[in-house]
Amino acid sequence: MALRVFGLNIVKTNRNLLQNACKFSAPVAGYVAAALFATEVTVQAAPAAVQKQRVSKAMRAYLKRANEHDEFMKTQHLEFQIGKRHLANMMGADAETFTQEDIDEAISYLFPSGLYDQKARPAMKSPEVVFPARKAAEFDETGRPFHSMFYTGKPNFFQLLHDIVEETNKLADLEERMLRRGNKPDENQKLGIAGFQLLPKDQLELLLVESIADIEYSNFTKSMDRLIASPYAYKSKAFIERYLKPLMDQSKQLEVPKPRIDEEGRQYITTYECLRKTARADVTVRLPGTGKISINGKDISYFEDENCKEQLLFPLQFSELLGKVDVEANVEGGGPSGQAGAIRWGIAMSLRSFVDQEMIESMRLAGLLTRDYRRRERKKFGQEGARRKYTWKKR
Structure with a gap:
């Protein structure tokens, strides 16, 4: 008589028990044999009962959705790691130590900053942040919950x-x-x-x-x-x-300066050290005003390029203060593009004192309050330019 319990063969044990039972009287030996036979039938029938158990359609669909979500998150996490490695290689950094803060800085550097709508700005976050968390499968195929509570x-x-x-x-x-x-x-x-x-x-x-x-x-x-x-x-x-x-470090928050009062009774704010490339500017904004713009003693025609003029007027248009404030700027060094960028940043920083907190947040999202530290990239040896390569010819 063979008997297996959890994969263990206990034929030898049953044989010994039967041999010992034969030493007793016939009723006792029959009772022991019947008990062993009942045990064998019960244990062998148990797997068949488990195999006949059917999983309901609802439970099968539940487990399928849970497994699909787990596989989806694994795929997204793998793609995130690959993208982070490519981004680190583009920035010339070590992919193993490339943090989320480094990712945000790289994206702000590689992509345009004129997108002030938060939904339109490119982003690269961990899948756990992008996709809402879901509970894993809470039941097994028999409907029993995994969690003790x-x-x-x-x-x-x-x-x-x-x-x-x-x-x-x-x-x-x-x-x-x-x-x-x-x-x-x-x-x-x-x-x-x-x-x-x-x-x-x-x-x-x-x-x-x-x-x-x-x-x-x-x-x-x-x-x-x-x-x-x-x-x-x-x-x-x-x-x-x-x-x-x-806790949030309050010292890192930019404090909005309070405007001062000049001799004419108008409020004014002066922003120093307005930098862009090699240009340096000092910008003063006065409220109320008539929309007068003075750059080194000249009006806005100081810039001949229309793009520079648009860059200069963009903070005023964005904050809806164009024609309501006067701007005085002194700038030196750099070219027209660098000077326009320096004055633009100085105007935006000065306008914070004349707008509400919601407008300040919108200006921050638009990139008006972020200083542009970009510089001209140097030419590389053996190349035609900073990135451009010489044309390869076979002959």
Whole structure:
């Protein structure tokens, strides 16, 4: 009699049991043989029952969608890595250390900056940022949930609370053991969270891929505060940092200067160090005005090229202050294009004091508040120009 349980052959065991059973009386031997036969029939019938189980169409479609989404994200992530490597090669940087900030700077350098609509501007982000996060498959083919807290309704959130309590209990036990030994926590390793805050509710929901109520978010913050307050919180530093967000550095924000008052009672702002290529300019904008533009003592006809004039007037047209302010500029060095770019940037920076915050954000998206650091690229040895190559001829 052969019997297999989880791939293990136990024929020898059954044979020994039958031989031992024969030593007893006939009723006992028959009882043991019947028990072994019943065990064999039950174990052999179990796989057949599993094979006959059918997966419902809804469950099959659910698993198919989940697998398709996983494959799609893998493909997108692979394409993102290839694109990042190509972009790094174009910029002459190391692809392994090319960060998202480097990607944004490379795109702003390679593509035109005149697109002020945010949706029209080119971007290259990680697939996790572009595509909304989705939960992975939560059931197997038999309909059983993978997560132990599935029936709570919010398994990821309650799993997070469970993990926080576990970390807190570990630190409490550690503190108790240290007190028994007479040891104190190391003050040099004290966890400092200055400049950080807990993730806001909306960001926590994105991380958990679940919507939570205000009272549930309050429970999360209270639990995290209790964990951080432990004197041995540095032992759980890696866990705590997952749910911390750095505060915005206010010193990095551009402060809008307040306008001054001149002898005529008009408001004015002067912007110095307006640079573009080798040109340098100082720009003064006065409000109210009549639309007068003075460049080195001349009017806008100082520039003969129409493109330079359009560059100069674009910030005024964009902010709808053309004809309402007076502009005085002193510029030196560089050519017409560089001088026009320097004055344009100075006008845009000065106009921030006369418009609202929404217009300032629109000007920033339009690229008016970004200084252009581009320079003429040098000619390369063995080439006709900076990028242009000599024409190859066979003879």
